[in-house]
Amino acid sequence: MAQRAFWKGYLKLSLVTCRVSMTPAVTESSKLRFHNINRQTGNRVVNRYIDAQTGEPVDDEDQVKGYARGEDDYVLIEDEELDDVALESTRTIDIESFVPQNSIGWIWYDSPHFLAPADKVSEEAFAVIREAMRKTDTGGIARLVLYRREHSVLLVPRDNGMIVWTLRYGDEVRDADPFFAKAGEEASPARARTMMKKLVQARMRNWSPKLVQDPVEERLHEIIAMRSKKSKRSKQRAAPEPASKDNVIDIMEALRRSLASEKKGGARK
Numbered sequence: 329m330a331q332r333a334f335w336k337g338y339l340k341l342s343l344v345t346c347r348v349s350m351t352p353a354v355t356e357s358s359k360l361r362f363h364n365i366n367r368q369t370g371n372r373v374v375n376r377y378i379d380a381q382t383g384e385p386v387d388d389e390d391q392v393k394g395y396a397r398g399e400d401d402y403v404l405i406e407d408e409e410l411d412d413v414a415l416e417s418t419r420t421i422d423i424e425s426f427v428p429q430n431s432i433g434w435i436w437y438d439s440p441h442f443l444a445p446a447d448k449v450s451e452e453a454f455a456v457i458r459e460a461m462r463k464t465d466t467g468g469i470a471r472l473v474l475y476r477r478e479h480s481v482l483l484v485p486r487d488n489g490m491i492v493w494t495l496r497y498g499d500e501v502r503d504a505d506p507f508f509a510k511a512g513e514e515a516s517p518a519r520a521r522t523m524m525k526k527l528v529q530a531r532m533r534n535w536s537p538k539l540v541q542d543p544v545e546e547r548l549h550e551i552i553a554m555r556s557k558k559s560k561r562s563k564q565r566a567a568p569e570p571a572s573k574d575n576v577i578d579i580m581e582a583l584r585r586s587l588a589s590e591k592k593g594g595a596r597k
Contacts, residue, residue, distance in 0.1 A: 335474070336446055337419035341457050346450035348421070350492060353440035360548055421481070421492070423468035426461070429484055435501055438494040443483065458485045523583040530590035 333349035364373040377386045394402035421443075445454040461468060461484065468483040472492070479494040533539065 333446075335441075337421065339443070339454065339457065340420055340422045341468070344453050344457065346453035346457075347446035348443055348450065348454065349446040350441050350443045353442050353491065360545060360552075418473040421470045421472050421483070423457075423470045423483065425469045426464070426466040427469060427482075429465055429467045432467070432482065432495075436495050437482075438479075438496050441492040441494075442486075443490040443492045444488070455488075458488075458490055461485050461490075517580075520579055520583060523580070523587060527583060527586050527590065530587065 333351050335350040337348060337350075339346050339348045365371070366373055377391060378384060379386055393405045393407070395405065396402055445451045457468075470481050470483065472479055472481045472494075474494065480497070482493040482495055483490050484493070
């Protein structure tokens with residue numbers, strides 16, 4: 329079943345415009361969701377907004393956004409006013425510039441979305457823009473209002489469509505230099521680096537989504553299934569954490585044992 333689009337608008341590059349639709353590339357719909365339950369009654373516990381001074385519940389129609397400019401002093405902003413901000417980028421992805429795709433570090437990437445032409449008439453213009461980026465190995469930079477906030481976005485070709493990445497703002501990414509300044513002061517022995525390279529090669533695999541399964545989620549499903557059947561859950565003993573030692577001799581021994589283990593595993597395969 330095709331994913332339903334959650335955003336529709338226009339893709340624009342100079343005088344070339346086409347209708348497009350977009351949907352998030354990732355989903356958490358399969359994740360377990362828990363409700364808060366009153367242990368005494370077995371009923372759900374619900375959240376309600378209350379007035380901080382009177383303690384009385386506040387109805388949805390009486391709630392409004394407020395920016396604090398002082399203690400107990402707020403500038404009130406209506407939802408309609410928020411919708412009107414950056415109106416042009418609310419429904420139009422206007423590509424302002426292009427950058428080499430490999431020039432943006434991974435840390436700037438935020439959330440991916442699938443972008444495709446919204447109708448047959450738009451397919452040709454969409455394809456022209458997409459293939460131009462593919463041939464030049466570039467990505468398009470634009471601005472777009474998503475989730476009630478204007479974002480800088482990066483458009484890159486993907487198969488017959490594009491991926492729209494929301495990008496983090498400049499003040500959201502911290503400078504890594506102070507954090508990593510002393511991380512590499514102690515040089516590692518050449519022999520240890522050689523053994524570590526062999527260990528990495530022994531564990532080399534082709535990428536597959538199965539490599540990033542969520543064992544916690546799977547275990548929770550098992551627990552819920554067992555509780556649903558009113559079965560007793562066996563207690564699991566937590567494996568003791570290995571003692572931490574920071575000398576080179578221990579590292580070399582650990583590498584020897586790791587490589588030996590990988591060889592045995594390879595022989596069994």
